[in-house]
Amino acid sequence: MSVAIIDYGSGNLHSAAKAFERAARAMEQPQKIVVTRDPETVFRADRIVLPGVGAFADCRKGLDALDGMVDAMTEAVRDKARPFFGICVGMQLMATQGKEYVTTKGFDWISGDVVKITPREEDLKIPHMGWNTLDLVREHPVLERLPLGDKGRHAYFVHSYHLNAANEADVIARADYGGPVTAIVGKDTAIGTQFHPEKSQRFGLALISNFLKWKP
Numbered sequence: 001m002s003v004a005i006i007d008y009g010s011g012n013l014h015s016a017a018k019a020f021e022r023a024a025r026a027m028e029q030p031q032k033i034v035v036t037r038d039p040e041t042v043f044r045a046d047r048i049v050l051p052g053v054g055a056f057a058d059c060r061k062g063l064d065a066l067d068g069m070v071d072a073m074t075e076a077v078r079d080k081a082r083p084f085f086g087i088c089v090g091m092q093l094m095a096t097q098g099k100e101y102v103t104t105k106g107f108d109w110i111s112g113d114v115v116k117i118t119p120r121e122e123d124l125k126i127p128h129m130g131w132n133t134l135d136l137v138r139e140h141p142v143l144e145r146l147p148l149g150d151k152g153r154h155a156y157f158v159h160s161y162h163l164n165a166a167n168e169a170d171v172i173a174r175a176d177y178g179g180p181v182t183a184i185v186g187k188d189t190a191i192g193t194q195f196h197p198e199k200s201q202r203f204g205l206a207l208i209s210n211f212l213k214w215k216p
């Protein structure tokens with residue numbers, strides 16, 4: 001079993017890879033974590049992870065610079081039903097388009113735009129940075145039996161934009177930051193988190209473990 005983490009120069013690649021390696025080591029069935037820029041490796045992998053920090057357009061550009069990568073990913077997920085995990089901008093890229101500074105096409109796996117969050121209360125700063133509680137919209141195998149702190153499902157966010165999903169069925173969890181913020185999306189074999197599981201301690205690690213065990 002192999003898990004491909006796509007390396008297109010994104011900032012959180014190494015912390016994400018470390019968290020997946022840690023989760024994989026704790027599992028009974030070994031899974032090899034491969035950090036790769038090679039579309040063929042991604043196409044053959046059993047699971048795919050797309051990290052991402054920075055601006056939407058820059059991430060898209062970085063990914064497009066790897067010839068054939070978006071096609072390899074899309075075919076693996078769409079045609080071969082491989083589980084996919086997008087993190088932060090990796091999740092935002094699953095949308096129809098991003099609206100950060102310029103309009104940029106996403107993969108259009110989840111209908112909707114990535115738009116700026118606009119908290120009602122003026123004292124809520126942008127970016128939304130820090131821990132926040134997740135409100136579950138629907139059940140999902142990747143969210144089963146997670147360790148809950150006293151504040152419930154608690155995850156670490158750093159972002160100014162979020163995926164405004166057109167279909168409620170694609171939303172798995174939200175957070176509240178002066179209004180609803182999309183925290184987890186999921187459709188078919190793909191999931192994505194706006195927050196950083198690699199920075200979300202025990203909860204994040206358990207979420208990654210669940211993803212590694214998920215057999216959709």
Ligand SMILES: NC(=O)CC[C@H](N)C(=O)O
Binds near residue numbers: 056088089162
């Ligand atoms: N944490 C980041 O890198 C920010 C991600 C994205 N540009 C957003 O603000 O939503």
